Amino acid sequence: MNLVVVENIYLLVIVTLISVLQNAFFALKVEKECKTQNVNAAAFERVSCANRNCMDAYPTFLAVMWCAGLCLSQAPAAFAGIIYLVVRQKYFVGYMGQTSQSTPGYLFGKRVLGFLSLMCIVGISSYLLVRFYGNGYKEYVETIANAASALLLIP
Amino acid sequence: MNLVVVENIYLLVIVTLISVLQNAFFALKVEKECKTQNVNAAAFERVSCANRNCMDAYPTFLAVMWCAGLCLSQAPAAFAGIIYLVVRQKYFVGYMGQTSQSTPGYLFGKRVLGFLSLMCIVGISSYLLVRFYGNGYKEYVETIANAASALLLIP
Amino acid sequence: MNLVVVENIYLLVIVTLISVLQNAFFALKVEKECKTQNVNAAAFERVSCANRNCMDAYPTFLAVMWCAGLCLSQAPAAFAGIIYLVVRQKYFVGYMGQTSQSTPGYLFGKRVLGFLSLMCIVGISSYLLVRFYGNGYKEYVETIANAASALLLIP
Numbered sequence: 001m002n003l004v005v006v007e008n009i010y011l012l013v014i015v016t017l018i019s020v021l022q023n024a025f026f027a028l029k030v031e032k033e034c035k036t037q038n039v040n041a042a043a044f045e046r047v048s049c050a051n052r053n054c055m056d057a058y059p060t061f062l063a064v065m066w067c068a069g070l071c072l073s074q075a076p077a078a079f080a081g082i083i084y085l086v087v088r089q090k091y092f093v094g095y096m097g098q099t100s101q102s103t104p105g106y107l108f109g110k111r112v113l114g115f116l117s118l119m120c121i122v123g124i125s126s127y128l129l130v131r132f133y134g135n136g137y138k139e140y141v142e143t144i145a146n147a148a149s150a151l152l153l154i155p
Numbered sequence: 156m157n158l159v160v161v162e163n164i165y166l167l168v169i170v171t172l173i174s175v176l177q178n179a180f181f182a183l184k185v186e187k188e189c190k191t192q193n194v195n196a197a198a199f200e201r202v203s204c205a206n207r208n209c210m211d212a213y214p215t216f217l218a219v220m221w222c223a224g225l226c227l228s229q230a231p232a233a234f235a236g237i238i239y240l241v242v243r244q245k246y247f248v249g250y251m252g253q254t255s256q257s258t259p260g261y262l263f264g265k266r267v268l269g270f271l272s273l274m275c276i277v278g279i280s281s282y283l284l285v286r287f288y289g290n291g292y293k294e295y296v297e298t299i300a301n302a303a304s305a306l307l308l309i310p
Numbered sequence: 311m312n313l314v315v316v317e318n319i320y321l322l323v324i325v326t327l328i329s330v331l332q333n334a335f336f337a338l339k340v341e342k343e344c345k346t347q348n349v350n351a352a353a354f355e356r357v358s359c360a361n362r363n364c365m366d367a368y369p370t371f372l373a374v375m376w377c378a379g380l381c382l383s384q385a386p387a388a389f390a391g392i393i394y395l396v397v398r399q400k401y402f403v404g405y406m407g408q409t410s411q412s413t414p415g416y417l418f419g420k421r422v423l424g425f426l427s428l429m430c431i432v433g434i435s436s437y438l439l440v441r442f443y444g445n446g447y448k449e450y451v452e453t454i455a456n457a458a459s460a461l462l463l464i465p
Contacts, residue, residue, distance in 0.1 A: 005318075005380065006380070006381055006433070006434075006437045007437070007441075008160075009380065010381070010434055010437055010438070013377045013380070013381055013430060013433075013434055014434060016373050016374075016377055016430075017374075017377065017427060017430050017431065017434075019373075020370055020373060020374055020423075020427060021427070023370050024370075024423070027366075027367075051366075052366070055366045055369075056182075056206075056207070056210045057182075058369050058370075059210075059213050059214045059217060059369045060175050060178050060179075060213075062369060062373055063171050063174075063175060063217055064171075064172075064175055067168045067171055067172065070160065070161070070164065070168070071161055071165070071168055113175075113179070117172060117175060117176070120168060120171075120172050121172065123161070123168075124161075124165055124168055124169060124172075127161045127162070127165055128165075131162075163315075211337075211361075211362070211365045212337075214365075214368050214369045214372060215330050215333050215334075215368070218326050218329075218330060218372055219326075219327075219330055222323045222326055222327065225315065225316070225319065225323070226316055226320070226323055268330075268334070272327060272330060272331070275323060275326075275327050276327065278316070278323075279316075279320055279323055279324060279327075282316045282317070282320055283320070286317075
């Protein structure tokens with residue numbers, strides 16, 4: 001693939017790669033608990049459940065991040081992806097702890113996924129508006145998206 | 156990303172976005188049942204199982220739809236994607252009902268996925284034929300795909 | 311989509327299509343065992359578990375393969391994808407057998423996924439180096455990747 005394409009997606013690829021490494025980390029945790037299953041069945045159950053919840057949401061996350069990155073702008077999408085990975089790490093670690101103390105629900109990272117979906121919608125709307133009405137405010141929308149992605153840092 | 160790329164994928168992005176919203180709807184259903192798990196364990200089991208079956212097939216659906224859209228033509232691929240989402244909604248709702256009455260199997264949307272796979276194969280074959288024998292019937296194949304996608308409406 | 315894009319991804323699409331067919335094969339196995347669940351619950355449990363482990367790793371595999379194919383070169387990525395599918399087939403068949411005899415773990419295809427991740431990293435590094443220092447060794451890296459993918463055949 002020529003360099004023009006890579007230039008537009010390389011940040012997304014880096015985030016995808018980090019998420020793959022995180023998946024491998026989760027899988028290794030499950031593998032490790034799986035071998036000591038006889039000793040501690042409850043811990044295996046918790047790790048396996050946390051891994052499954054993370055894996056259930058993974059294709060959704062990838063699809064939304066790539067769509068947002070392709071349709072609008074890759075920098076805020078990749079930044080939101082990093083935030084999502086941090087949230088997921090905290091969720092997984094929290095799940096492995098005592099379930100009585102910390103009780104994370106089934107869902108996590110709702111705000112990040114919502115932001116990425118919003119980016120998709122804005123990108124598509126922007127494209128349709130440009131197509132039917134002419135351009136001129138594409139850069140304006142991208143600037144707003146860059147600024148809004150910083151708001152995700154607010155806990 | 157420039158507008159040329161978005162022009163060729165925006166219908167696929169819209170379908171992907173709708174599927175993400177549907178995933179969020181499923182996940183919220185599971186979350187809701189998870190909190191009332193003590194009251195009604197059977198209902199939680201059913202919702203969780205329906206969600207897992209849907210999530211198992213989700214990456215396959217996304218991969219086939221995007222490949223079909225990129226290789227051949229995006230309009231019939233996006234249309235088939237919409238049909239698939241409707242089938243999935245019906246499957247999920249049917250699963251949540253009484254299992255004795257409605258017994259949906261493990262698989263669903265076989266016909267739609269088969270159609271999308273066929274589109275991929277046709278697209279790749281078409282590309283290889285064009286590459287080795289010269290072009291001229293690309294528009295012909297796209298017209299047939301557009302017409303064939305309407306056949307999915309037949310129940 | 312025009313032919314220029316298809317030319318750069320058609321091998322990846324073919325591998326994706328084969329993986330979808332394999333997924334369908336796995337799902338049909340589960341469906342079949344699901345119907346005879348009352349007779350042989352242990353077999354259903356095994357097939358279902360094998361299918362779930364395969365499906366858990368599927369989005370990761372797709373993401374890594376496409377990133378590697380887009381960032382560096384599609385031929386070695388598609389080849390590694392084929393190797394991964396063979397490994398997965400062996401894993402699934404081995405899981406269905408007597409668990410006492412063959413005890414495949416939770417993970418499989420680690421080496422292939424590691425190779426694909428390495429390809430991603432090399433591709434991104436290569437892009438960044440080209441961007442900041444000028445080009446000239448892109449073909450060199452691609453040749454090495456093609457040669458290295460043959461090493462995956464060593465068991």
